[in-house]
Amino acid sequence: MAANDYRGYLRNHMDMEHGGSRFQQPTQSAHKPLIFGTLAVMGLLQVASSVTILLHLTGYLREVDLPSAQPIEEVHSEPIIADAFRDIKKKERSRKKDQTPVAHLPVKTPMDFASTDSKVVTTIHWNQFHGTLTKVKYHDGRFVMEEQGLYYVYAKTCFRYAPDHASKKQDVSNVQLIQYIFHESHTQSKLKPVLLSKSGGTFNWSDPNYNMYCVQQGRSVRLGQSDGLFVNVSNSWLLDPEPEGTYFGVFKMST
Template identity: 70%
Template sequence: MAANDYRGYLRNHTAMENGEARLHSAHGTHRPLIFGTLAVMGLLQLASSVTVLLHLTGYLHEVNLSSAEPVKETHSEHMMADALRDEKKRDKHRKKDQIPKAHLPVKAPIDFSSTDPNIITTVYWDETRGTRNKVQYRDGRLLIQEQGWYYVYAKTCFRYARDHATKKQDVSNVQLIQYIYHEIHTQPKFKPALLSKSGGTLQWGNQSYNMYCAQQGRSAFLNKHDGIFVNVSNSWLLDPEPEGTYFGAFKMSN
C-alpha cells in the first residue's frame, strides 16, 4: 500500500515537472511573436499619430490659406479698380486734349474807320491770346481740320461812351447785328451760308456810356477745310475787351 502511494507520488511529481517544462517551452516559443505583435502595434500607433498630425497641419494650412485668399483677392480687386479708374481718367484727359476746338478773343486795337451802318465787316481775332486744337485760323476764319458736328458760338459787345468818343456819331437809333457764316470749301467763297444772326436796333439816349451785347450759338455739320467767320454791322462800336467779344467752336461728335 505504501509502495503504491510512493509510486503515485513519483508519477505525479514527474508529470508536474514535465508540464512545467512544456509550459516553459511554450513561453519560449511565443515570446518573439508577442514582441513582434507589440512592435507592430507600436508602429501602427505611431503611424496613426503621424497621420493625424499631418492631417491637422494640412487642415490648419488650408484654413490659413482660405482665410488669407479673400484678403489678397480683395486687395487685388481694389488695385485693379484703382488702375482702371486712373486709366479712364487718363483716357478722358487724352480725349479731351484731342478734341478739335478753338476760342479766340477779338483782336485789339480795333481800327474800323467806317461808321456807315450799311457796311458789314468781318471781325478779326487774336491768336496769341486764344486757344486752338486741330483748328486753323486765317483771315478772320476758323478752318476745320476734322469733319463732324460742331457747336459754333460768338459774342460781340458794342459800346459807346459819349464823353470819350472820337467820332461824334448819332447813335440814338443804331442797328447792331451779329452774323455767323459757314464758308463751304466746295462752293464759291463769295456765297457763304448764313448759320445764324442776332442783334437789334438800339435807341441809345444821352447817357454818357451805352453798351449792348449779342450772343448766339448753334450746332452745325462742318466738313474738312470748311471755314466759319463772324460779320457785324457798325463794327466801329465793338468792345475791344476779350471778355466781351470772342468767337469759338468745338467738336461734339462725328
Template identity: 75%
Template sequence: MAANYYRGYLRSHSDMEHGRARFPSAASTHRPLVLGALALMGLLQVASTVMILLHLTGYLREVDLSSAQPVEEVHSEPIIADALRDTQTREKCKRRNAAPVAHLSVKTPIDFSSTEPAVVTTVHWDQDRSILIRFKYHDGRLVMAEQGLYYVYAKTCFRYAADHASKKQDVSNAQLIQYIYHEIHSQSKFRPVLLSKSGGTLQWSNRNYNMYCVQQGRSVRLQKSDGLFVNVSNSWLLDPEPEGTYFGAFKMSN
C-alpha cells in the first residue's frame, strides 16, 4: 500500500512538471505575433505623421499632377499686383498727409539776352528736378494748393568771368537785386505784391572772376491758388548751378 502511494506521488509530481512545461511553450508561440503587431502599429504611426507634415507644408499640393501649373506660378502675378497697389496706396496717403513743401532749382541753360541793368526778369525753374508736395508750378510761379501760413525763401547767385566778356557789358557799377513777389488770386487783376527784396551795387573788375549771392526769406499768409515768383536784375549774370540759385516754400501752420 505504501508502495502504491509512493508511485502515485511520483506520477502526480511528473504530471505537474509536464503541465508547467506546456505553459511556457504557448507564450513563446504568441510572442512573435505580439512583436509583429507592435512593429506594424509603429510603422503606421510614423507614416501617418509624415503624411500630416507633408500636407501642412504644402508639398502634396505642389506635386499634385491634377493641376497643370505649380501653385506659385498661378498666384505670383496677383500677389505682385496687390503688392504694387498697396505700395502706391501708401505713397498716395503719405503725400496726402504730408505738409506742403516746394523746392525749385534754376533752369539751365539760362538764355537771357538782355543786358540792360534796368530790366527785371522773372526767374524760371527746373520742374524736373523739383520737390513739389501739394504745390503746383506754372510759368516761374509756385501756386498754393491750400491756404495757411508759409515760409518763403529764395537764393540767387551772380557771377562774372571771362565767358561773359563777349557781351562787353560794363559791370563796374552793377546792381544785383532779388525780389520775391506774391500774386493774390482773389483780386480781379493779378497785381503782384512785393514781399521782400535784397541785393547790392557791386564794383567788379572785368578781368577777374567775381561772384555775389543774395539770400532772403520771410513768413507770409497765403490763400489757395495764390502765386509766388522771383525777379532779378541783371539776370544774364545768374549762376546756373542749382546749389547757388533756388527757390522754395513750406507750410508752417493753418
C-alpha cells in the first residue's frame, strides 16, 4: 500500500514537471516578438533622433550663414557704393584743388581779317578745343583767371606772305608787324586794358617767293581772380594759321 502510494507520488511529481515545462514553453515563445518589437522601436527612435539632430544642425548652420550674407548684399551694399563714390569725388576735388592753373591755345582758324591797315590792331581768337585749359577760362579771345597769384604769360605770333598764295595782293615793302599783350583787371568799374608788353618791327619784304617773321615774348604778372589777358596784333591778315607758329599761354608760378 505504501509502495503504491510512493509510485503514485512519483508519477504525479513527474507529471507536474512535464506539465510545468509544457506550460513555460509557450510563454518564452510569446516574449520573443515583444523583444524584437521593442528593439525595432528603439532603432526607429534612434534613427528619427539622428535625422532630427541632423536637420536641426543644418537649419542652424543656414541660420548662421544667412544673417552674415544678407547685410552685405542687401543692407551694406548701398552704403559701401555710396562711400566709394564719395571717396572718388573727394579725390577728384583734391586733385583739382592741387592742379596748377595753366592754359595754352593755338590760333583759331579759319581767320577772316579784312583790314590791311597797319594802324589797325586786331584781337586774336584762339582754339579752345585744341589746347589746354586747367583752372583758367576762355572767353572772346581772353584768358580769365580762376585764381589770383603770380603768373607767367607768353605769346607767339608768326606772320608770312607768299605772293603766289596770298588772297590779297598787297605792298609789303614797308610792313609793320607788332604784337601786344594786354591785361584787364576786374576791379575796375570800367575795363581799361593795360599794355603788359609789345614786340615787333617794321620790315621790307622784298622776296618775291616767300616772307615770314615771328614775334615771341613773355613776362610775369600778378593777376587777380577774374582778371583777363588777350593778344592784339597789327596786320592780322598776315598771321600764320599754323598752330605751331601762333599760340597763347599762361601758367601760375606762385600765390
